[in-house]
Amino acid sequence: MTALREDVGFLLTRASGLVVRATNAALADLGLRVRQYSVLVLADDAAEGISQRDLAEVLGLDPSQVVALVDELAAAELVERRPSPTDRRQRLVAATAKGVRLRRRADGAAAVGLQRQLGDLNVEEQGTLRGLLQRVVDGPEDAREETRRAG
Amino acid sequence: MTALREDVGFLLTRASGLVVRATNAALADLGLRVRQYSVLVLADDAAEGISQRDLAEVLGLDPSQVVALVDELAAAELVERRPSPTDRRQRLVAATAKGVRLRRRADGAAAVGLQRQLGDLNVEEQGTLRGLLQRVVDGPEDAREETRRAG
Numbered sequence: 001m002t003a004l005r006e007d008v009g010f011l012l013t014r015a016s017g018l019v020v021r022a023t024n025a026a027l028a029d030l031g032l033r034v035r036q037y038s039v040l041v042l043a044d045d046a047a048e049g050i051s052q053r054d055l056a057e058v059l060g061l062d063p064s065q066v067v068a069l070v071d072e073l074a075a076a077e078l079v080e081r082r083p084s085p086t087d088r089r090q091r092l093v094a095a096t097a098k099g100v101r102l103r104r105r106a107d108g109a110a111a112v113g114l115q116r117q118l119g120d121l122n123v124e125e126q127g128t129l130r131g132l133l134q135r136v137v138d139g140p141e142d143a144r145e146e147t148r149r150a151g
Numbered sequence: 152m153t154a155l156r157e158d159v160g161f162l163l164t165r166a167s168g169l170v171v172r173a174t175n176a177a178l179a180d181l182g183l184r185v186r187q188y189s190v191l192v193l194a195d196d197a198a199e200g201i202s203q204r205d206l207a208e209v210l211g212l213d214p215s216q217v218v219a220l221v222d223e224l225a226a227a228e229l230v231e232r233r234p235s236p237t238d239r240r241q242r243l244v245a246a247t248a249k250g251v252r253l254r255r256r257a258d259g260a261a262a263v264g265l266q267r268q269l270g271d272l273n274v275e276e277q278g279t280l281r282g283l284l285q286r287v288v289d290g291p292e293d294a295r296e297e298t299r300r301a302g
Contacts, residue, residue, distance in 0.1 A: 004192055004209070008277060009170045009185070009265045011284035016167035017211045018288060019160045034160070041155055058155070060168045114160045119291030121283065126159060129283045132276060133162035137169060140270030 012136075019117045026113025030106050031076070035059070037110060039069045040095060040103050043079045049092030051084075078102055163287075170268045177264025181257050182227070186210070188261060190220045191246060191254050194230045200243030202235075229253055 004010045023034050032040070038059055042050050056066045070093050073079040078099035084090040095103060118126060155161045174185050183191070189210055193201050207217045221244050224230040229250035235241040246254060269277060 003196060004189060005285065006281065007265075008269065008281050008284065009174055009261070010189060011281060011288060012163065012167040012170050013185075014211055015284045015287040016163040018290065019163050023160055034164075038155060038161060045154060060165055110160070114158075117290060118159065118287060120286050120289070125283060128279065129287075130157065130159050130162060132272065132280045132283075133159065133166045134156065135271050136166040136269060136280075137162060138271070139169065139268060 015117075019114060022117040023110050023113035026109045026116070027106055030102060030109060032102070032106055034110075035061075035065075035069055036073055037103075037106050039066070039073060039093070040078055040099055040106070043073075043093045044095035044100055044103050046092070046094070048085055049082055049094030051090060051092055055093065073099070166268075170265060173268040174261050174264035177260045177267070178257055181253060181260060183253070183257055185261075186212075186216075186220055187224055188254075188257050190217070190224060190244070191229055191250055191257070194224075194244045195246035195251055195254050197243070197245070199236055200233055200245030202241060202243055206244065224250070 020034050023037075027033060027037055039055060042055055042058060052063060052066050052070060055061075055070070056063050059066070061069075070079060070081070074081065077096055079093050079095050081091045082094050084092050121129065171185050174188075178184060178188055190206060193206055193209060203214060203217050203221060206212075206221070207214050210217070212220075221230060221232070225232065228247055230244050230246050232242045233245050235243050272280065
């Protein structure tokens, strides 16, 4: 329609919005939304659980948003906050047995939702897209270098 | 960190969020945010202006969000609502002279912000990413077919 259609930033936002919508629709029967599902995956994949700080960083969310998401999942008994085995003062978010079971079903549903939007891209093209997006997420080399120096 | 990093849906959301953040930072000096900039671009690119309905569709936003964005831009005298030349009952959003001038400066700033995040991808890779994202935004062929039949 206009030059916006050529703009990679605009296309990223639109593609992301459409994939989120398709995935939310696919997860609705399980009572989950995409962000809750992402927290559940991260909590389940981390052997001892994951800190809310790490959740915020990986998901690119504000700490207050993460607290709200964890509260929702904890109220549904899908995750729980446990003391870290290495630092009792720190609490980690871990999936409950009920959460692990739901996550397995949600994995399938989320994949179906994603493919509904990506359906025109074959496996190789999806791999290319994945690799390019990983590099966008990692950011330019010099920005990583700055972060490393600052850290 | 986990399997999420391999998930194209998650990567899209993260990449989009990072590019929006970089672009917002680049536009801040001009008093614009990405969504306002997108509305300004669409209003400027359409010869006679663009309807709020079309804005909502192109941007993937709710009509109420579009009304709020247009109100903000109109208050800053960057766009105005004019009667459509072909249908006096319909009002179109068009850029003012002030809006056109700001848009030109914003184009440069937004491009800088985008490149700050995409900097590791060369021109050819950015073209590949653009083409793949356009296909994700268009959605699978059978979904387009359904839309066409429904329409």
